[in-house]
Amino acid sequence: MKNIIWDFDGTLFDTYPQMVNSFLLALKKMHIDEMEIDEYEIYEVMRRHSLSTAIQKYAAHYNLVADNLKLNYQLYEKQNILKSKPFFNLETLLLNTIKNDYSHFILTHRDKQTLYQVLENNHFADYFKMIITKDDNLPRKPNPAAINQIIEKNNLKKMDTLIIGDRVIDIRAGQNAGIKSILFDPDALIIENCNANHKFSNMYDLKLFLMNLGKDK
Numbered sequence: 001m002k003n004i005i006w007d008f009d010g011t012l013f014d015t016y017p018q019m020v021n022s023f024l025l026a027l028k029k030m031h032i033d034e035m036e037i038d039e040y041e042i043y044e045v046m047r048r049h050s051l052s053t054a055i056q057k058y059a060a061h062y063n064l065v066a067d068n069l070k071l072n073y074q075l076y077e078k079q080n081i082l083k084s085k086p087f088f089n090l091e092t093l094l095l096n097t098i099k100n101d102y103s104h105f106i107l108t109h110r111d112k113q114t115l116y117q118v119l120e121n122n123h124f125a126d127y128f129k130m131i132i133t134k135d136d137n138l139p140r141k142p143n144p145a146a147i148n149q150i151i152e153k154n155n156l157k158k159m160d161t162l163i164i165g166d167r168v169i170d171i172r173a174g175q176n177a178g179i180k181s182i183l184f185d186p187d188a189l190i191i192e193n194c195n196a197n198h199k200f201s202n203m204y205d206l207k208l209f210l211m212n213l214g215k216d217k
Contacts, residue, residue, distance in 0.1 A: 002101055003156045004210070005147060005174075006128075007165035008108035011184050013118060014087050016043055018080040023054065026072035032062050047166065047189045084118055087186070089203035094127045097210050103154070106131040107146050107163070107173075130154060141165075142172030147179065164206075168194040182206070 009015045020043050027037055045054045055073065059066035094104060104127055108115060112133040119125040130150055132138060138146040151161060163174035164182040171194040174181035183196035184206070200206040 003103050003105070003154075003161040004097070005105045005107050005150055005161065005163045005179075007163070007167070007170045007184075008106055008110055008115060010047065010166035011164060011170075012086060012090060012106070012124075013084045013122075015081060015084040015118075016046060018084050019046060019051065019077060022073055022077035022080045023058075025076045026069055027058065027062065029072050030062075030064055030069065032064075036062075044189060047187075048168075048192075050167075050169075078114070081114060082117060082121060086122055086124065087203050089207060091124070093203050093207040093210070094124075096207060098127065100211065102210070103156075104128050105150050105154070106133075107141070107150065108132070109134050109140055111135055141169045142176055144173055144177035147173055147177040151177070151179075162197070166190075168192050171196045 006012050020039060023042055024037060024039060028034060042054055045057055055066055055070050059069045106128050110133055112135040115133055116125060130153065132146045132150060138149065147163065151158060158179050162180040162182060163170055164184055165171065166184045168190065171181045171183055180197040183190060183194065183199045185199060186201050
């Protein structure tokens, strides 16, 4: 494997603390008592499902208008997300694998402006050869269209390409595109058997795996 397509949120960068905090602030703004809010449960819903699922679930639970909750969340998240940091050892992984002829790509549902701002704030933008965001208007994962576009535009071989993500939809997208997959699950929250080819909980072990994998080519 020499080509890696990364998910962004919860895979490259640990954005969930800022996302959950923004969600809590949005609920408080809508007069939900802090004692009624289960912060960890919100995180679980986001990780196992999606932000959209969390919005629908908690809007119904607290009898709120979902669109208003979404707008309030976005108001806080727009600034909070810029505080996000990469997972520990990610930069070492990228540097070492690039030295060994790996190419890195990003496929995310996040908007382009925010993504690039976070990457540039942390001096990570130059590590990636191509980035697809929601601004590209491609079908969302698990549809394989975005993966296929990365493969086609960069003349990649599917047998030499894998996707790494923290949610089941990332793995499904890889399977639908006919490439191998790695589930990055730092807190063992994904209980559904998604049949990922491999699973890792930290960047150090993932780096060792990729470096050994690269020796086979």
